[in-house]
Amino acid sequence: MAAPRGASPPSPTPTGYALLGLLSFGRELSGYELKRWSDNLRFFWSAPAMSQVYREIERLAAGGYVEQRHVVRDGTRATKVYRLTPTGEQAVRAWLAEPPDPPMLKHPVALRVFFGHLLTPDQLKRAIEAHRDWCERMLTELEVLRCDLGEDQTFHNAALVAEWGSGYFRGELAAAEGIEDAATTAAHPPDGAATGS
Amino acid sequence: MAAPRGASPPSPTPTGYALLGLLSFGRELSGYELKRWSDNLRFFWSAPAMSQVYREIERLAAGGYVEQRHVVRDGTRATKVYRLTPTGEQAVRAWLAEPPDPPMLKHPVALRVFFGHLLTPDQLKRAIEAHRDWCERMLTELEVLRCDLGEDQTFHNAALVAEWGSGYFRGELAAAEGIEDAATTAAHPPDGAATGS
DNA sequence: ATGGGCATGTAACGAGTTACATGATTTT
DNA sequence: AAAATCATGTAACTCGTTACATGCCCAT
Numbered sequence: 001m002a003a004p005r006g007a008s009p010p011s012p013t014p015t016g017y018a019l020l021g022l023l024s025f026g027r028e029l030s031g032y033e034l035k036r037w038s039d040n041l042r043f044f045w046s047a048p049a050m051s052q053v054y055r056e057i058e059r060l061a062a063g064g065y066v067e068q069r070h071v072v073r074d075g076t077r078a079t080k081v082y083r084l085t086p087t088g089e090q091a092v093r094a095w096l097a098e099p100p101d102p103p104m105l106k107h108p109v110a111l112r113v114f115f116g117h118l119l120t121p122d123q124l125k126r127a128i129e130a131h132r133d134w135c136e137r138m139l140t141e142l143e144v145l146r147c148d149l150g151e152d153q154t155f156h157n158a159a160l161v162a163e164w165g166s167g168y169f170r171g172e173l174a175a176a177e178g179i180e181d182a183a184t185t186a187a188h189p190p191d192g193a194a195t196g197s
Numbered sequence: 198m199a200a201p202r203g204a205s206p207p208s209p210t211p212t213g214y215a216l217l218g219l220l221s222f223g224r225e226l227s228g229y230e231l232k233r234w235s236d237n238l239r240f241f242w243s244a245p246a247m248s249q250v251y252r253e254i255e256r257l258a259a260g261g262y263v264e265q266r267h268v269v270r271d272g273t274r275a276t277k278v279y280r281l282t283p284t285g286e287q288a289v290r291a292w293l294a295e296p297p298d299p300p301m302l303k304h305p306v307a308l309r310v311f312f313g314h315l316l317t318p319d320q321l322k323r324a325i326e327a328h329r330d331w332c333e334r335m336l337t338e339l340e341v342l343r344c345d346l347g348e349d350q351t352f353h354n355a356a357l358v359a360e361w362g363s364g365y366f367r368g369e370l371a372a373a374e375g376i377e378d379a380a381t382t383a384a385h386p387p388d389g390a391a392t393g394s
Numbered sequence: 395a396t397g398g399g400c401a402t403g404t405a406a407c408g409a410g411t412t413a414c415a416t417g418a419t420t421t422t
Numbered sequence: 423a424a425a426a427t428c429a430t431g432t433a434a435c436t437c438g439t440t441a442c443a444t445g446c447c448c449a450t
Contacts, residue, residue: 013437021312032401044307049439054403077447079401093315100305100324102331108297110241110361115218116354118290127297134299157313160379164307164372171368175361182357210409229429246411251431274419276429 009063012091015048016056020065020092023084025154028069030079031057040145040158043138043165057082065091109176113183121184128180135169135176142166206260209288212245213253217262217289220281222351225266227276228254237342237355240335240362254279262288306373310380318381325377332366332373339363 012020015038022037023029029037035053048056060066065088072078084092109131116124146162149155209217212235219234220226226234232250245253257263262285269275281289306328313321343359346352 015437018308021308021315024312024315030401031403032399041308041311044302044304044311046301046303046438051403051440052438054401058403077400089315092312096309096312096315097320099327100309103305103307103328104243104303105241106243106301107241108300110300110358111215111218111238112293112297113361114238114241114355114358115221115289115293116357117351118218118221118286118293123294130296131300154314157380158311160313160376161307161311164310164376167372168368171365175364179357179361183354212409227429228431229427243410245409247429248412248431249410251429255431271419274428 009065010059012060012063012065012095013056015052016060016065017092017095018045018048019053019056019060020084020088021096023066023082024089024092028071028081028083030081032079034082043142043145044161060088064088113179116183125180125184128176128183132173132176135173139166139169139173142169206262207256209257209260209262209292210253212249213257213262214289214292215242215245216250216253216257217281217285218293220263220279221286221289225268225278225280227278229276231279240339240342241358257285261285310376313380322377322381325373325380329370329373332370336363336366336370339366 018038018041019034022034031054032050034057035048035050038053039047041047057066061068061082064085066082067085069081069083070078071081109127112119112124112127119127142162142165146159149159149162215235215238216231219231228251229247231254232245232247235250236244238244254263258265258279261282263279264282266278266280267275268278306324309316309321309324316324339359339362343356346356346359
């Protein structure tokens with residue numbers, strides 16, 4: 001089930017390219033391991049569902065981007081592991097070299113502030129506080145990641161992104177405090193005012 | 198084609214709720230106008246495609262969340278306009294009152310830095326510079342939006358979010374400068390090193 | 395022996411996209 | 423006369439999700 005010779009295989013999806021990227025650090029990884037590695041991208045990229053990782057890695061293998069190998073690890077346990085092929089490495093390099101799409105953000109808390117006139121001050125406050133909690137959780141998780149990465153030169157760039165992320169979350173935290181005051185002390189129309197009475 | 202009496206209509210999609218939110222400012226809007234209004238959410242929410250706006254607003258009308266009206270505006274031009282119903286307002290209020298999902302970010306530039314070992318310093322630099330240009334463009338567009346909003350109390354919350362967004366983009370701009378130095382001066386393995394030679 | 399982590403998938407669905415198709419009105 | 427904007431949609435597709443199904447291995 002290698003790459004077909006004549007017809008070029010379908011291009012990987014964005015998630016597929018991300019998996020190729022993870023394999024470019026040189027290790028052979030199983031689908032399960034790929035999922036856990038890709039969770040480290042969650043600070044700036046949506047972490048794919050387990051089932052999608054399996055689907056994608058199959059596609060990548062079918063397209064010749066990765067090579068599948070059956071191994072028995074730790075004695076008796078059988079797993080499939082994947083290794084980046086030269087084709088795969090070339091593909092991910094080419095993809096990354098393209099001009100980047102603009103970042104895409106879906107921010108449910110900002111949406112709630114924007115439509116703040118549809119919420120009570122109390123509801124709005126709770127949403128913003130949930131956001132602050134989340135930012136703090138992300139900050140501590142980034143700390144952990146930084147420790148895991150250590151001083152290894154291989155992950156120098158990863159560490160840079162972790163720094164970047166920390167800055168971002170600290171900014172969000174500060175912004176959330178400001179917004180909380182401004183949004184919850186503002187005048188709110190009485191319930192039901194939007195459609196008239 | 199109003200809301201069915203017995204069986205409750207399907208819930209709106211996230212984009213559907215956003216459209217309801219836009220209609221909650223009290224104006225009757227056409228599909229085309231809704232698209233342009235929803236573009237103002239692009240700083241913190243993905244702006245839907247035109248075709249999706251039309252599909253969603255139809256669904257919302259079928260579910261009784263909005264009321265459709267045929268009007269002839271500016272003399273001869275016929276358009277359909279939509280108005281929020283009490284049902285629709287209640288639905289969007291209830292949706293916004295739910296605990297918010299965590300923000301979801303897809304940041305192709307951060308991804309490129311993370312996988313920086315697959316790019317030349319020059320390619321990486323270009324990606325980061327494209328990001329800075331984009332941030333600057335967003336900042337000026339936010340300025341424009343702030344002017345459009347004016348001092349109108351109706352859009353007080355929208356103005357707050359615009360402020361928030363400006364802060365975010367200024368942060369990104371600053372971070373990008375730092376990253377550019379750190380990432381492009383780092384040691385890079387020679388091309389092809391990832392899969393061995 | 396029970397629960398948690400490792401390991402691999404399938405099926406059904408959902409929400410969004412791009413490309414296409416059409417035509418009126420307004421501005422240059 | 424051409425181009426931009428207003429205006430409304432359809433069709434096909436892609437990428438992702440959740441829910442489900444299965445089973446091994448290890449620690450308590």
